[in-house]
Amino acid sequence: MNIVFDFGGVVFRWHPASFLARVWPHRVADLEQGATVAEQFFENYGGDWGAFDQGLIDADTVIQRIAARTGWPEAEVAQVLAAVPDELQLQSDTAALITELKQAGHRLFYLSNMPEPYADHLEQAHPLREWFEAGVFSGRVKHSKPRTEIFKIASERFGLAPEACAFLDDHPANIEAAHALGWQALLFTTAAQARQDLSALMR
Incomplete structure (x- = not known):
């Protein structure tokens, strides 16, 4: 086969809710909140993150776009991207x-x-x-x-x-x-x- x-x-x-709870404890208090924040961050793998997934934009650009769209500081968004390898x-x-x-x-x-x-x-x-x-x-x-x-x-x-x-x-x-x-x-x-x-x- x-x-x-x-x-x-x-x-x-890859479990975005618990991942964000670990990386952003100041923003994510529990898994329910983690799921909500994950929807905003990853947009169900469409939008900004979808373009990053497809290699259409680089890491710096997706950080800038997510920060601009959500109001989260670029440094915090960059922290999430930097933590992904450890999540995997x-x-x-x-x-x-x-x-x-x-x-x-x-x-x-x-x-x-x-x-x-x-x-x-x-x-x-x-x-x-x-x-x-x-x-x-x-x-x-x-x-x-x-x-x-x-x-x-x-x-x-x-x-x-x-x-x-x-x-x-x-x-x-x-x-x-x-x-x-x-x-x-x-x-x-x-x-x-x-x-x-x-x-x-x-x-």
């Missing part, structure tokens, strides 16, 4: 699943919405080339999920027809977009659930 992993929230930790911790249960799937002979790939500075960090911090045959980062191809273009780019880069790919992602909109293009897409909640869902596909 050809299995394509999303990164944030699947392979690497490898999730041990998913790492175990990756090892298990590779040992079973499955082909593994990745398709991630990831600004280029964080893509660089992940490549330097983890043996991505050992885990995956190939991958696509949004910041490098100037397109992001759930848009059609990035799925087409991934399919071409992997040399696979969409229906030959099992895609794991934690965002329903990305799953819906992948399904519409013929991918076998599975909503990721936990590595244990993903293992069960993939086993069902293999039957």
Whole structure:
């Protein structure tokens, strides 16, 4: 089987509400408030952050835009961006699943919405080339999920027809977009659930 992993929230930790509670304790008192602030900051990965995800603007520009839009000081916005690499911790249960799937002979790939500075960090911090045959980062191809273009780019880069790919992602909109293009897409909640869902596909 050809299995394509999303990164944030699947392979690497990404939980904006708790992340912002740690980085901005003076602004975020609890997870509920963290979720509200995350909506303002990341705009559901559209707007300013979406442009950063797609590599259309750099880190300095997204800091300026978020500060101008929200009124938060640029230094505080920059603090959040600087803290993202530490947030992207490898999730041990998913790492175990990756090892298990590779040992079973499955082909593994990745398709991630990831600004280029964080893509660089992940490549330097983890043996991505050992885990995956190939991958696509949004910041490098100037397109992001759930848009059609990035799925087409991934399919071409992997040399696979969409229906030959099992895609794991934690965002329903990305799953819906992948399904519409013929991918076998599975909503990721936990590595244990993903293992069960993939086993069902293999039957």
